[in-house]
Amino acid sequence: MTDRLSRSLTLPHPAGGAPNRRLLLSAGLGLAAASVLRPVRAAGSIRIGYQKYGSLVLLKGRGTLEAALQPLGVTVSWSEFPSGPPLMEALNAGAVDFGSAGEAPPIFAQGASAELRYVATEPPAPRGEAILVPKDSPIRSVADLRGRTIALNKGSNVHYLLVRALEQAGVPYDAVKLAFLAPADANAAFVRGSVDAWAIWDPFQAAAERSTGARVLTDGQGIAPNRQFYLSRRGFTDSSPDVVSAVLKAIGAVDAWAEGHADTVAAELAPAVGIPAPVLSVALGRLSYGVAPLDATVIADQQKVADAFHGLGLLPKPIRVADAVWTPPERRAEAQGADR
Secondary structure, eight states, X not given: OOXXXXXXXXXXXXXXXXXXXXXXXXXXXXXXXXXXXSOOOOTTEEEEEEOSXXXXXXXXXXXXXXXXXXGGTOEEEEEEOSSHHHHHHHHHTTSOSEEEEOSHHHHHHHHHOTTEEEEEEOOOOGGGEEEEEOTTOSOOSGGGGTTOEEEEOTTSHHHHHHHHHHHHHTOOGGGSEEEEOOHHHHHHXXXXXXXXXXXXXXXXXXXXXXXXXXXXXXXXXXXXXXXXXXXXXXXXXXXXXXXXXXXXXXXXXXXXXHHXXXXXXXXXXXXXXXXXXXXXXXXXXXXXXXXXXXOHHHHHHHHHHHHHHHHTTOSSSOOOGGGGBOOXXXXXXXXXXXXX
């Protein structure tokens, strides 16, 4: 999962001409397996898993985290992932120490291992994920998806969006056909008409809207919060809580800067993401910023995600999200002081 292992997404050119440059995106399990082959973490280091979008890739590009961790004698290594599920697998396997993912991947990761730790979250961004249909599709509502084929990345944030959207529309989960595809393959299937709809997140959502004229059937508004979580593993939060806190502080700083510089952020991200800056600007307009600890509302919302997947038989056993929430040492100290 080093940069040489990254795979790419091919998107049609907005004008229907030559395709944009391919950025290779690999299948999740193969990528996670490759990550496990990485050497074990050296003392005084942190291994961060990131995706080609969001604050972590911006933090990587700006190099500010390395500077922030230098006084602690900590070095940083970065590993790229195509989506949240393989990143969570690598985290559980001890191949990375820190990463980010949407709502659903941590649920399955916690179901597989008690190692997972939620360390922070960002505000909801419900417009940053959607169920798309072709511009000339006869499908006009989520109810029209009954009997149709929908492409999505299994276990990703949009998996929960689809579950909730179908539930609200009164369509049984098993009344639709699911094509579990990574974004690159799903995009290709959507373009050639092999699927009827595509549940996808930004910036792929914005790119598909721009390049194919895809129509938003529904997004997460009023259905799913679409939160981004920062996650680690128990072994790392126990041994290096100061490093985790420093990373979160660095993310908060880059978030505060990015919120007021959308065009600059789009220009910086475009070469790495392989999507034109104007398209990224649309996606960034739907993004949320601000790193914060998980509060009772966030934990309750995540518990709803866990309960929904367990109710569908997709999660083999019930989990309690609160059990995986990390409390920084300074907050533990504050709580102990308040109890005295």
